[in-house]
Each structure stands twice: as C-alpha cells, then as structure tokens.
Amino acid sequence: MSTPPRRLRGRRLLPLAVTAAVIAPLAACSAPADEGPVTLTFQTWVPGIDQAVDLFNEQHDDIQVELQTIVSGAEGGYAKMLSDVQAGNPADVAQVGYDQMPTFLLNGALEDITDYVGDEVDVFSDWQIGATTFNDRVYGIPQAAGPMGLYYRSDVFAEAGITEAPATWDDFYAAAVAVRATAPDRYIAAFAPNQAAWMEGLAEQAGEPWFQVEGDAWKVAIDNPDTLRMAEYWQRLIDEDLVKVQADLSSEWFADVQAGRIVSWMSGSWADAIIRNNAPETSGQWSVGLMPQWDEANPRSASWSGGSANVVLKGSAHPEQAAEFALWLNSNLDSVSLLTENGAGWPAIADVDSIPSIQSAPEVFEFFGGQDIWDVFAESSEQVARDWQWPPLVDALNASLLDEVAAAVESGTPLTEAYAAVQERMVAEMTAKGISVAD
Structure with a gap:
C-alpha cells in the first residue's frame, strides 16, 4: 500500500459527532492477481465520461469498470447510493458533489481511502483536495469544479x-x-x-x-x-x-x-x-x-456547488482498486483532457497547463470572440x-x-x-x- 499523505493544506475539519460513524478499519487489500481481473461498478451522471472509462479499461488488465448512469441530485442518484450502502450492495465508485460529502460522512457511507492514495493526491489543487479531506483523512478523489x-x-x-x-x-x-x-x-x-x-x-x-x-x-x-x-x-x-x-x-x-x-x-x-x-x-x-x-x-x-468527486462507497468489495481507478480517472492527462473537453467541469489537478483540451479549444475560443476564456477560469x-x-x-x-x-x-x-x-x-x-x- 502507499504511504499516508502529508498533512493536507485546505483540509476540512468535522465535529466528532459527524466523523464517529466513519471511524472504521479500512477494508482488506485486493485479492491475488491470479484470481482474475476485478470488476468495479461506477455510478455517475457526468456526460461523456464513458470515453475516459473506456480508456481506463483498455489500459488495465487487472481492473475493469462497468459504468452505471444515474440521475444527479438528492432525489435521484444520491438517494440510491445511500440506500444501496444501507442495504449492503453499493457501487464501488460514485460521483458525489463536494457539497454532499459531509452528509455522506454523517451517514457512514464513505470509505477512508487515505492509505490507498498516499502522496499521489498532491497533484490536485489545494482547495479541491481539501474539499474531499476531513480531519486529515481522504474520503474522495476530486474530479472537477465550477469556478x-x-x-x-x-x-x-x-x-x-x-x-x-x-x-x-x-x-x-x-x-x-x-x-x-x-x-x-x-x-x-x-x-x-x-x-x-x-x-x-x-x-x-x-x-x-x-x-x-x-x-x-x-x-x-x-x-x-x-x-x-x-x-x-x-x-x-x-x-x-x-x-x-x-x-x-x-x-x-x-x-x-x-x-x-x-x-x-x-x-x-x-x-x-x-x-x-x-x-x-x-x-x-x-x-x-x-x-x-x-x-x-x-x-x-x-x-458553483463546490464541484464533485469520485468516492469509494462504504462496503465496496474492492476499495483499493476503486481508489486506484478514481485516482487514475482524475489525474491521468488523457482522461482529464477528455473529461474537460466533454464538459465535466474545471479539472481538479493543479497543473492545468498540461491539459491538451485546456490549451487548445478553437470552437470555444471562436464563440467568445477569440478570447481564451480558460485563462479567466x-x-x-x-x-x-x-x-x-x-x-x-x-x-x-x-x-x-x-x-x-x-x-x-x-x-x-x-x-x-x-x-x-x-x-x-x-x-x-x-x-x-x-x-x-x-x-
């Protein structure tokens, strides 16, 4: 497993009454490789994200991801996620807004993935990784925001x-x-x-x-x-x-x-x-x-609404692989470029200059009179x-x-x-x- 990350700047503090429900041992590490590839389920509403998921599946033999498109919002996807956690059959990875993270923590619905991601979360901007970090523990991989x-x-x-x-x-x-x-x-x-x-x-x-x-x-x-x-x-x-x-x-x-x-x-x-x-x-x-x-x-x-993250839902049978997928999805430059191009939001990684679709978006710039609007955002x-x-x-x-x-x-x-x-x-x-x- 990776080493724990250093103390994170911009982290969120939560009262003990909120975090008590999530102080539980991490799930065991993955099964041996000779048992075959692990299949993860991923619940999300983000348009065009299937392209990035397909790219992950092409590049990984040991983990495969099945996409489940859900309705966004409290009465749609979030309600289903929470009920599935309570029923003991959650998806492995789910799209959750930054604004919903404390509510999911209150319901004991998130896995602590700190020990799975280690210092690799340093690639994300301080405020976005801070939105998924509580009491110095990481509960989600930031995907995108809406500055x-x-x-x-x-x-x-x-x-x-x-x-x-x-x-x-x-x-x-x-x-x-x-x-x-x-x-x-x-x-x-x-x-x-x-x-x-x-x-x-x-x-x-x-x-x-x-x-x-x-x-x-x-x-x-x-x-x-x-x-x-x-x-x-x-x-x-x-x-x-x-x-x-x-x-x-x-x-x-x-x-x-x-x-x-x-x-x-x-x-x-x-x-x-x-x-x-x-x-x-x-x-x-x-x-x-x-x-x-x-x-x-x-x-x-x-x-706008903070942004959204990919979390590992409590009870996932494969939390380590789920964390690996969420990290890859939001830090691999090819994946991040696809997400940005398809309108997922402002990317969470700090080095936005390395993202191809941020550097060249002729259709967007033409509409805005030749202005590179990404400089503003x-x-x-x-x-x-x-x-x-x-x-x-x-x-x-x-x-x-x-x-x-x-x-x-x-x-x-x-x-x-x-x-x-x-x-x-x-x-x-x-x-x-x-x-x-x-x-």
Whole structure:
C-alpha cells in the first residue's frame, strides 16, 4: 500500500459527532492477481465520461469498470447510493458533489481511502483536495469544479458604453443602469430564485462563510454581515428594475438570452457549453470576465456547488482498486483532457497547463470572440474561497434557501429577512438531527 499523505493544506475539519460513524478499519487489500481481473461498478451522471472509462479499461488488465448512469441530485442518484450502502450492495465508485460529502460522512457511507492514495493526491489543487479531506483523512478523489465567472454580451455592453467586464460590484451596478437604458426589455442579468447553487456562490464570494466547525459543534452564520450586504445589493437591483426576476435555465430565460434581453450570466466554467449550444447565433458576441469584487485588494471567487468527486462507497468489495481507478480517472492527462473537453467541469489537478483540451479549444475560443476564456477560469479557480465549508444536511439548506427567497421575492419582503429565516431553519434542522450547533 502507499504511504499516508502529508498533512493536507485546505483540509476540512468535522465535529466528532459527524466523523464517529466513519471511524472504521479500512477494508482488506485486493485479492491475488491470479484470481482474475476485478470488476468495479461506477455510478455517475457526468456526460461523456464513458470515453475516459473506456480508456481506463483498455489500459488495465487487472481492473475493469462497468459504468452505471444515474440521475444527479438528492432525489435521484444520491438517494440510491445511500440506500444501496444501507442495504449492503453499493457501487464501488460514485460521483458525489463536494457539497454532499459531509452528509455522506454523517451517514457512514464513505470509505477512508487515505492509505490507498498516499502522496499521489498532491497533484490536485489545494482547495479541491481539501474539499474531499476531513480531519486529515481522504474520503474522495476530486474530479472537477465550477469556478464562477461573468459571461456577458460584449457587443451589448459596448452599445451601453462599457468596454470591459465590471471589476467591482459598484461597476456592475453602473453597468446594469447603462444596459437597461439600451432597450425597454433588456436587463444585465436575471435574479434567479430557483438556483440555490447560484445564491450560495454569491454568498461564498461575499465573504464570511455560512458554516464553520468550532470544537465539536457547527457555527451557523447564514445571516452574517457579508451575506446581508450581498442580499441588500441584489434587493436594490430588483427594486430599481435593473435585473429581471426569472428562473434561469428555464424556457423563458433561454429565449431572453438568445434574443439579447438577458445579457450576462454569473455561472461556472462549464456554462460556456450551455450558452454555445443554446444561443449559437450569438457566436463572437460574448466575453468572459471574473466575478465583480467587493474588495479589489483581496479578490475572492466561488465555485458553483463546490464541484464533485469520485468516492469509494462504504462496503465496496474492492476499495483499493476503486481508489486506484478514481485516482487514475482524475489525474491521468488523457482522461482529464477528455473529461474537460466533454464538459465535466474545471479539472481538479493543479497543473492545468498540461491539459491538451485546456490549451487548445478553437470552437470555444471562436464563440467568445477569440478570447481564451480558460485563462479567466484558471484565475477564478485560484481565487475560490478556502474558508467556505459545506454542512451536513445540505439538501435541507438548499430547500430552505429556495423556499425563503422565492417567498420574499413574491411578497416583496426584503431578501435580508429571507436569509435570517434560513438561518433559523437550518439551526432547527441540525439540532433536530442531533448535530451540535454552537451558540
């Protein structure tokens, strides 16, 4: 077996109440090679990942991987994964979002793979391997993230007298006013009450994190001053009719993007494909910039829903081989290039300059007016907040956020009150589940 990794920078701490369920011996090492190749099952929703799996199978005689395509999300794949673990028949490897890792740990559903991967995890960026590491133990191999940026119609911005991406939120407000003046039905962006991940990204970038560990308890600070400042900012944009309250990725939203009525979108690095595939006639009219900053001297970004990892589910008959496959899938350059090209997200390895599909993407660059947009997302990834931590019960968090923000928008209640209500609901949810919450 490999030697354990050194102390990992950017690791996550979890209260003992969360980690107690996963303090168990590692499964035994693999069976002798003369018993034949090991067959692993891999559950994932990532499009095009079959190409990388096929490449692994071609290059490995001792391990073969069978792909199982599942539905993403709490009510689809995650529910099946957890129920299969409880039933004692889990897949070997599974796709799990960074935001779901604490919940899976709380349910005792992840194998500790630290001793199987050793120092080989050093190839990954600090913040992404940190997202899968708890109390200095590795529970997953990071695959990809969605560092956020600002996609914008540079032609419309130019019409409004804006020559570059807004550097600060004050600049974004001024741009919103200028864009609104160019046409009666045109808005700089949509305020999307249907997107918990988008709202969480705005809060992550705003400053103080919502959840942190204090000893054996969780500190919950959803209604912190930085988040309330962000909420007040967007409330002003809504009140002054400078953004359109609209569900993004809806039919209406797509129509507005295609017609130039919505002319920017703060989203993850993977969103370029959504824009290119749904508004092909706007080719050459888009650019990408970093998220506007609250403090230019201390740039800060966020990653849409964090990202996702490949984990070894508790009860796998072949945890060592499963860890080997997950590590290869996300560190082998041919595999990572395929994943990136097929839209899996921003790669987890630190040396993105070594990835062929990052260095040459002529179709992407042409659509964005010749801009190498990956330079922007490389910078955004470096600026992703290191202190943001996902809590257990993230599904309850998302549901509370969507409920309260939608209700506030509909009733005209200030958004700040919505975040205060989410704070109360999450403290109550966590307490009811026996999770210690700091005063």
